[in-house]
Amino acid sequence: MNIKIRHVMIAAPLFLQTTLGMAALKLGDFDLSGNADLGVQLSNGAETKSSKFRPYEDVRKSVLAGASVGTEKDGYHLDFDASRIALKDQSYSLSGGKYGMFKYNVFFDSIYHKSSVNNTTLFSGVGTGVLTYDAAVVDTTNADSWTTKFDYTTTKKKYGVEASYFSDAPYSLDLGFNQVKDSGIKVIGVNGGIASTQGVEIPEPVDYTTNNFNAGVGYRGNDWAVNVDGSMSNFSNANQWMTFRNPYATAVDSPETISNAPNNAYKKIGLQANYKNLPLESMLVGKVNYSKLTNSCALPATWTHTKATTAGTATPYGDSRYGGASVTDTLNASADTFVGDVSYAAAGLALTSNPVADLDTKLYANYLRKYNKSTEVTYPSGTRTKPTAGTYTGYLNELYTYNKSIAGAEAGYRLSFATRVGAGYEFLRIHRERDDGVRNIDNTWFVQARNSYFDFIDFNVRYQKLGRSAEWEAKTVGTNYYRATDVTAKKQERASAGFDLTPIEHLEVGFETTYQSSIYNPDGIMYGRQKDRTIGYFADVTYDLPRWFKVNTFLGRTRATNSVLRRLSKQAGSAVLTGMNAPADAADDQVNGHLITYDETALTYDYGVGFEVPVIEKKLSVGFGWQQAKNKGNIALNTASTQGVSYTTSTGAVVYVPRENIENWDNYLETAFRISTKYEITSNLSASLGYTYQWRTYNDTFFDGYYNVNQSQAKTVPAASSASIPDLLVTGVGNDNNFKAHTAVITASYSF
Amino acid sequence: MINSIVRKGLLPVLAVGFLLLGQSAVAAEMKCKECHEGQVTSFQGSHHAKSWGDSHSCEACHGATDAHIKAGGGKETIISFAKKSAQSAEAQSKQCLTCHATMKALQFWTMGKHKQNGVSCASCHQTHGGKMAEKPKAETCLACHKDIKSQLNKSSHHPVIEGKVSCADCHNPHGSPTHGMLKADNVNQLCYKCHADKRGPFLWEHSPVEENCLACHTPHGSQHAKLLTARAPQLCENCHSGAHGAGANPDGNQAFGKPTRFKQVFGRACLNCHNHIHGSMAPHDAQNNGEYTSGKYLVR
Incomplete structure (x- = not known):
């Protein structure tokens, strides 16, 4: 688009002035007010090089247009808004109604999200459910021959209508319908061969449609109200299954299959009611909800995969552990169709009261159950002959059901000197039909206080403590100490404090600090996360001197540390496990494994300053801002294992190297500098000019050089290894993290 | 009901009553304007004013003004919604709930954390201007929830600061039976609304x-x-x-x-x-x- 800035600067105000400024706009007897914007956005093309540059915005060079029109009279109102017209992140809404009686809204909104750009794949058919490639053209071992380019981006377009009637009559009615269309491409990783060291990144098409409908009816008496709501949501995926030609397979015409998000239908009905004017100024609130999620999916009777049959014949390595011939197994599943049937039931009751002056109390209880009655499918055990003879184990799918019960009490009391104190207790019990963490019981209590006695300061403090017990189903020896972090026993403390201070007129200072500390399975031994701690400080300062200037600044700092104990399998060929930090009773692990501990730390900051100056009052204003966000992450090993990590060289020698700390762990620094000016040409017409310079740097140990790694490259660095070469055929996702971006926005705005 | 009013000949009476009420409201406004010109002017452009016309005076929200005028002003003698109000948050909100208590969105107000923590309606809503019914912009929420603001500034985030997702899309700031005042029975049910896949x-x-x-x-x-x-x-x-x-x-x-x-x-x-x-x-x-x-x- 060849747009000259001076053309826009001249044309936009003239256009707006001539089209909108001729007379006061009216719609019948209604006076219209609003504004219209027209301009351009310019950039240096950073959006085509990095997805991290404003990932939710369409920042291409383009015309910018938006409008807002509204009118009100006698309680009726009508508003129309359009923003970023014709761009990928455009939105429109037309809303109206009469205050106290009814309202409606017709809308369209588009959410655009870039996850990675400029990706490359060896496959053709990107965007469809059939991915293949012509081996005569594409060399899987040479990324330079891969010619298919694509962006990992998605767009969620939502449009619909909603209306409510809620007059003084006792009835109320809500209706709504919307359709959501998700489109684009996302990237998933897929195991390539029978060895777990192989893989290929697959561009998965995103082509979803979700139709949502909701309706609600309410009735209100003098002391009570009841509402019944219902909703339906149907999700469909145009590519529930997709196929791809496995680059590790020797067969050309035996594509393998991947399952994608399944279609589903969701229905929900709920009832909410309240009754007030009970004794002690009480109000009783209750709710009952029931929902059902269903689907039906034909299951494959056979399954194709690679299977090396003879050492040395598989491609591309000729190693029997890496890919090979395509084989199709007959699965002999107990059902040919999976019928999904999941229901949720929820109920809640709460009683709020004011038993005495200045005392508020709340008693509440909630219950939630997920019940899974989907098809149980058995995949039988049996014997195999290739690649090695043996038996294999069948499985029955685990249908997860759980229920959660909560009961609690809270009280708040207003003391003198504008002080309010509060305390509460909650009991939570979760029971799961799951083969490890069967039951949790949480006991949580808190105390808090707020004070606003002085005009110039409000402050608050809160402390919360959680004790979680867990009933655990012990597993086999060697895994006795495995605990899923989310369901293990836990002790947790949380605290926060903050204040809002106005020491002098026009100056506002806010501060908040948060603390959280957790210890997992405190009375026993477990692998995985042992404890974590997060401390945050957040502050902002605003000095707003009307007609002179406004300056604001903010700072956020969070430090999060996780301490971890890992059990590592004993390296083959190693005789002695030294440098261990094994629990005294973990005898099995001292024989078959060894342990390390490490701390993972993330230190994140965000800070910035903004400055706005009305250079000429009601005529010319200038503003600038600067802000940064950054993260510094690392993993520090506390227990150095002398065993280290092994790899096999091209000569077959096994080499052990020590473990190293990780210094770059999702490290980033994002900086934005902006300057803007607005000139009021007339009382209705203004022109704005904004410039932004943004840049981002990213460092991460495990993403360094992560771009189109193919086998030939991998084989050269280092010498070929039999077990640890990363035979990944990747697309370049994760390689577009850095950018330097210049953008400018020039707009003319006409208000009426 | 309207037929009943017509049949009983009450229409002229009501008309005169509304007229007098309107005049009374206008008179009260003029009285307030002598000292609070800026506030009265801003109110006249508000949604409240446009909805009510002349049927409500300043006293509809701020209470009787006699003591306030007699005392020559002062925040103790008037119901104020300003930051330095002499009234508690509960007292301020009670004024709003006089009209708005029947709103469906406020059904769980007494259970909500905002009410419990002394957040009044006026802490978030502008009664003298702007669009009161408009979804609260993120800035409104983030003014208090500074830790959340810091999280939203992290590299990976929902498009809240970009304006494509609102805090109110997930939370009901007016109260909800769930933790975090969620708009669903639990976290997963909420997330599935957008992430149906x-x-x-x-x-x-x-x-x-x-x-x-x-x-x-x-x-x-x-x-x-x-x-x-x-x-x-x-x-x-x-x-x-x-x-x-x-x-x-x-x-x-x-x-x-x-x-x-x-x-x-x-x-x-x-x-x-x-x-x-x-x-x-x-x-x-x-x-x-x-x-x-x-x-x-x-x-x-």
């Missing part, structure tokens, strides 16, 4: 996923991609400790550029193969060593 039902479920999205994700912002609370493989190994033996335990010597690098560790880490962590419909092919192409192991 994660709903299932799946042949093979991942139980923590089914129970709580927050087992792995933090909704407001993360330094790790995909709003993850930690990154793979650490996140996965919080539960699957020891998976794949020594290979899946990260250290600097297993990075991409190092000889001992492992696919289970670098790049997408566990997700290089286990891409269907939210559930899978693929069958379990036990004959193929089970895990390599199995839905049960969430790799297909």
